[in-house]
Amino acid sequence: MNTDSKNLSKPASEESNDEIDLMALMLALLRGWKTIVLFALLGLAIGVLYSRYVNPTFRSDALIQIDDKSSGISALGGDISELVGSEDSKAQAEAELIRSRMIIEPVINSLHLRIHLADPEIGVMDRIVHDRINTPIHTPEGVMLKTLNGNALVSQFNVSQGYLNQPFTLVRSKTGFTLSNGFDDFKGQLNQPNQFKGVDGQIQITVADLPLNSHPISLTKQSLQVTTSNINSTLSVAEKGNQTGIIELSMTGNNQQQTSLVLKEIIQSYVRQNQSRGSEETTKTLKFMETQIPALKKKLEDSEAIFNEFRIKYGTIDISKEAELLLTENSQIDTQLSELKLKKADLTTYYTEEHPLVVQINEQLAVLNNRKKNIDNTIAGLPEIQREFLQLSQDTEINREIYLTLLKNYQQLQIAKAGQIGFARIIDLPIDTFKAIAPKKLQIIILAMLLGAMLGTMLVLLKSLLRNVVKDPERLEAKTGVPVLATVPRSPLLTRLRKNKKSPNRLLAHVDNNSLSYEAIKSLRTNLMFGMPKVGKVGERVKVILITGESPGVGKSFISSNLSEVFSQLNKKVLIMDADMRLGELHSLFNMSQDNGLGEYLSQDVTLNTVIHPTTMDNIDFMPRGQYPKNPASLLSGDKFEQMMIALNEHYDYIVIDSPPILAASDAIIMSQYADKVLMVTRYDKSIEGQVAYAIKQMSKANIQVDGIILNDVQQGLMSKYSYHYSYAYGNNS
Structure with a gap:
């Protein structure tokens, strides 16, 4: 050796420490197939459990059409339309209005949506085994929740500010029920209004039914802001298409019938507000006319009485052609003056003297008054008796014309108010489809399995990179x-x-x-x-x-x-x-x-x-x-x-x-x-x-x-x- x-x-x-053997990585994945399959199966199990744990979500849809203007007044004629005016409405603005508390709060109050009931006995395993759990049902009669030991029904629950958003527990007792919040216990009777005084204020509650076997019920009175936010989080309001004037409303929830009911109430609340807003101008105009008609009638009667006395005293007077023309023109000018004054009086109920429309009417009045002054000067040259006859005849004619015109407009406005429907029209009300839109179980299971496989792949690669066997x-x-x-x-x-x-x-x-x-x-x-x-x-x-x-x-x-x-x-x-x-x-x-x-x-x-x-x-x-x-x-x-x-x-x-x-x-x-x-x-x-x-x-x-x-x-x-x-x-x- x-x-x-x-x-x-x-x-x-x-010499080549930094080389990456892609084939080695691929083979590392193949060798680690057991780990990848294990994590994929683990992801599959988690996906199945999650899809069963989550309550199904349902959706309700509705359509509303927003017209440019109300057709009730304009159908009666141009004069009335000009008198009352018109108001354009944009769909986007109306969509935001639907989500406001002005529309949603009446729905919250009528359906008792601020009262929240829950079953604390339901655990994680119960949700997985039963696939779905019961949710509270809100109706005008109260809030109901089904449990294994019976139903809970609360008709009224009002608390002071200090108790808002705080959980209470309701339990049936031998003599009625017990309401507790962890500090105080209040005992009351079923099917009777009960009032308690706690540390943080007053509590008013009416309980119609509770489950047997001392089954507890979690009870919470939510604040208006929390309830409104919860509704808006599930409510979608948007214009369908571009400049179509059609608003699409959709709402999601865990109960199909409950979701459709809440959405329907929101639509009806909006339509009622819309109709009330659309007839507001007509109502104000009618009130103004009702105050003017008796005075004009009295003025006409007085002028007719004076004119009749004059004719009886002096007999019939032959009026020349010129006097007739002047009288006719003067009468027309007075009529125009009266109409302009009427319009001005109506406009000043909404606008100030500096408004352009009011300024324009004042200018027209000034021109007519100048012309009337010139005619009066001309008539002054007539004989005294003829001049007085013309004056009395003119007053009577003007008062009659003003009275009849106002009376005619008053009758037309009453007809218009009776047929006024506002500029919002319901096209489709929500219907119950009973088809859950979530959870998409197959997609969740596949995605969870893929994520598990990806995690297993990352683990195998990391193990291969950190521990090269x-x-x-x-x-x-x-x-x-x-x-x-x-x-x-x-x-x-x-x-x-x-x-x-x-x-x-x-x-x-x-x-x-x-x-x-x-x-x-x-x-x-x-x-x-x-x-x-x-x-x-x-x-x-x-x-x-x-x-x-x-x-x-x-x-x-x-x-x-x-x-x-x-x-x-x-x-x-x-x-x-x-x-x-x-x-x-x-x-x-x-x-x-x-x-x-x-x-x-x-x-x-x-x-x-x-x-x-x-x-x-x-x-x-x-x-x-x-x-x-x-x-x-x-x-x-x-x-x-x-x-x-x-x-x-x-x-x-x-x-x-x-x-x-x-x-x-x-x-x-x-x-x-x-x-x-x-x-x-x-x-x-x-x-x-x-x-x-x-x-x-x-x-x-x-x-x-x-x-x-x-x-x-x-x-x-x-x-x-x-x-x-x-x-x-x-x-x-x-």
Whole structure:
């Protein structure tokens, strides 16, 4: 063996530490399929449990159309429409109005939505087993909740500000019920209004029914803000399409009928508010007319009485054509003045004097008054009696015209108010479909299973990246710079025998001598025979093979014992030595005792013949580990071990030394100076590449060259691209 460390090959891993073997990652996923499937099944189970735990969610839809203006007044004529005016309504603004407290609060009060009932007896397992739980039903009569022991019905529950959003517990008693909040207990009667005074204020409650067997009911009076927010969180209001004027309302909940009822009440509340707002202008105008009609009627009657008295006194007066024209024009001007004053009076009920419409009417009044003044000056030239006749006749005519016009408009507005329906029209009311929109069980289950598989994949990849186990001989050679001399497959028959703890350990030659594993050991023997030096380190005859590993449990005892057996088939005298004086178990393979072995020879004054024992196999002797000494490494470093190796040269052709793991003890490094071949055993899919490389590096620091690696317990399968490292069984394979 060459111990010159300068000639050691440099590991290729130092040149390509950062390379990522994509094929290795893919194979790592394939090898970790059990973990991936386990997490996928775990995700599947979680998905199924979650889909059963969550209550189903239902949806109700409705449609409302928003017109640009009300058609009730405009259908009666342009004059009335101009008098009352019109108001444009945008769908987006109305959508926000529907979500306001002005619309929702009447619904909350009518359906008692602020009262919340719950069954505290329902646990997680109950929700999973029963797939769904009962939810409270809100009606104008009260709030009802079904339980296994009966129904709970609360008709009224009002509390002071201090008790809002605080949970209470209702329990049926022999005489009625008990209401408690953890501090106070209030006792009341069923089907009767009850009033209590607590620390935080007054409590008013009417309970119609409660479950039997002291079944508790959780009761909470929510604040208006919380209830409104809860409703808006489940309510969707949006314009359908672009500039269509159609609002789509949808609401979700755990009970189909309850959801449809609440949405229907919200729509009706909005329509009532809309109608009230649409007839507000008409109502105000009618009230104004009702105050003006009696005064105008009285004024007309007075002017007619004065005019009749004048005619009786002076008889009929012939009025010239000019006077008639002036009178006609003056009458028209007075009519226009009266109409403008009426409009101004109506507008000033809504606007100030600075409003543009009011300013415009004032300007028109000024023009008409100037013209009237000019006509009055012209009429002043007429005779006094004719002028007075014209004045009385004009007053009577104007008062009659104003009165009749106002009376006509009043009647038309009454008709318009009776037929006014507002600018919102219900197209579709919500209906019960009883088709749950959530949870989508199939999607949840598939998604949970995929997430579980992804988590398992990440775990496998992370484990593969953090713990690179030995899989590929080529990769191992590249990482350590040491050739892999043999890959020993797992023996299925021997593996089954080892599962029986009462069954003794056996060699491959006895139980599976026609297997791939046995052929791999023979191939290793052939490799070592041609690689051995002609003259060994200890002497001309003996060839020493030291077998070690980077850590315990890699199978070095299995390799040592079976390698000794195949060497004995060559009619060579073989000694197998259990040099692991701490935890060696090689004696169990030969069904022998561990006493009288290497430990006694090095620590006591005994002869070599007493520690070497013949085995049941020809040409094989065995030296057990002996009793555990206090200082194994010191004993191996002494002269006695060297003298023993020289003495054994005269009796054996091969000595196979089973040494302790390199990373566990320094014994292997001490004994390697007597070995012609140093072999390191590593276990497939268990040993870590980094530990193997580090163990070889430790040997190199001591100027010990590892001559080869034996990859033990290799498992063949479709998921490994390295199955070509298997040997082929040639011969009887029965």
